[in-house]
Amino acid sequence: MINAVSVDLEDWYHICGLKNGQWVKEWNQYSAHLEKSVDKILALLDKYEVLATFFVVGYVAEKNPRLIQKIANMGHEIASHGYFHRRIFDMTPEVFEEDLKRSKSVIEAITGKKVRGYRAPEWSLKEETRWALDILKKNGFEYDASANPMSYLSGKGFGLIPCEIKTKCGKIHEFPLSTVRMFAERIPFSGGLPLRVVPYCNVFSFFKSFNKKRVPVMLYLHSWEFDIHHPKVDLPLNRKFMHYFNCKVTPIKVEKLFQYFNFTTIENVLVPEMSRETNRVFTKKPAIHKEYVISSSLTFIGFLLAYSLLFALPKFMGLYSLFALLIGMTILYWPWTTISNCVESIKKRIKK
Ligand SMILES: [Zn+2]
Numbered sequence: 001m002i003n004a005v006s007v008d009l010e011d012w013y014h015i016c017g018l019k020n021g022q023w024v025k026e027w028n029q030y031s032a033h034l035e036k037s038v039d040k041i042l043a044l045l046d047k048y049e050v051l052a053t054f055f056v057v058g059y060v061a062e063k064n065p066r067l068i069q070k071i072a073n074m075g076h077e078i079a080s081h082g083y084f085h086r087r088i089f090d091m092t093p094e095v096f097e098e099d100l101k102r103s104k105s106v107i108e109a110i111t112g113k114k115v116r117g118y119r120a121p122e123w124s125l126k127e128e129t130r131w132a133l134d135i136l137k138k139n140g141f142e143y144d145a146s147a148n149p150m151s152y153l154s155g156k157g158f159g160l161i162p163c164e165i166k167t168k169c170g171k172i173h174e175f176p177l178s179t180v181r182m183f184a185e186r187i188p189f190s191g192g193l194p195l196r197v198v199p200y201c202n203v204f205s206f207f208k209s210f211n212k213k214r215v216p217v218m219l220y221l222h223s224w225e226f227d228i229h230h231p232k233v234d235l236p237l238n239r240k241f242m243h244y245f246n247c248k249v250t251p252i253k254v255e256k257l258f259q260y261f262n263f264t265t266i267e268n269v270l271v272p273e274m275s276r277e278t279n280r281v282f283t284k285k286p287a288i289h290k291e292y293v294i295s296s297s298l299t300f301i302g303f304l305l306a307y308s309l310l311f312a313l314p315k316f317m318g319l320y321s322l323f324a325l326l327i328g329m330t331i332l333y334w335p336w337t338t339i340s341n342c343v344e345s346i347k348k349r350i351k352k
Contacts, residue, residue, distance in 0.1 A: 003263050056103075
């Protein structure tokens with residue numbers, strides 16, 4: 001089973017919805033922080049012989065044509081992330097089409113290859129912006145990877161796993177964000193903030209359960225997650241959390257996933273027959289994943305301890321038992337990522 005990996009290639013200041021869109025006018029004043037993070041991503045992909053889809057912001061491509069050429073020359077897929085990194089619902093259909101065409105022509109002029117895929121900034125494909133799929137298909141796009149099945153974003157109407165969607169101009173492939181069902185909601189786990197906060201053992205088991213059902217997962221990354229020292233924008237608390245929280249764990253978790261699962265570009269996963277000659281699909285034998293065994297055992301012991309406390313103290317049943325359960329889980333479960341990261345960085349220092 002082969003999963004997809006994508007990188008949204010954007011700089012630290014490409015944040016949607018700031019200053020009513022006037023933010024774009026200030027971009028020229030900012031220093032670029034792309035090369036360092038892209039080099040880190042390319043080195044990691046190269047180490048594990050993985051090809052990825054890079055969703056490039058057209059503005060970035062225009063400013064850094066050599067960087068885009070370098071990525072393309074390594075066999076990775078270059079797709080569009082819009083020209084000005086604007087959410088679909090912030091644009092009219094006409095403005096969206098103009099933005100899309102501009103990004104496509106900039107990228108194609110650099111790489112000399114047809115752009116086949118699109119990802120909307122901030123998963124902004126919604127029922128009310130379904131017209132975007134018609135425009136994508138009309139402009140020669142073969143797939144979209146912008147649907148997020150969470151109820152307040154795209155919802156389930158665009159599918160939960162890769163599928164084909166009818167548009168006015170024919171069918172288009174859709175690769176929605178991989179999510180798991182939790183209570184009444186769909187929860188993502190395979191990239192961005194969810195990958196940074198969900199413990200690795202859970203991410204690992206979600207990947208395993210998807211692949212067991214023969215469903216590919218989409219691992220999605222942002223270039224700025226690979227450079228924690230980039231300048232920060234003053235954002236509201238929730239968006240600050242979304243952009244800057246725990247970015248240092250992303251490369252570590254991604255490397256662990258690369259050691260176990262197979263990944264390739266989205267076009268290779270969706271339509272193998274449209275794969276380019278330069279795109280090879282690599283397979284590797286799964287290694288024994290000790291950390292997964294250890295973390296699952298610790299989780300199990302944590303639950304066991306919590307339940308023992310729950311039953312050993314029947315007179316405090318009620319609120320106390322709930323606390324005991326939470327404490328048990330917290331002690332042994334959540335900090336696992338932190339512990340494994342510490343071990344990882346100590347190992348690296350010793351090697352140096
Ligand atoms: Zn983006």
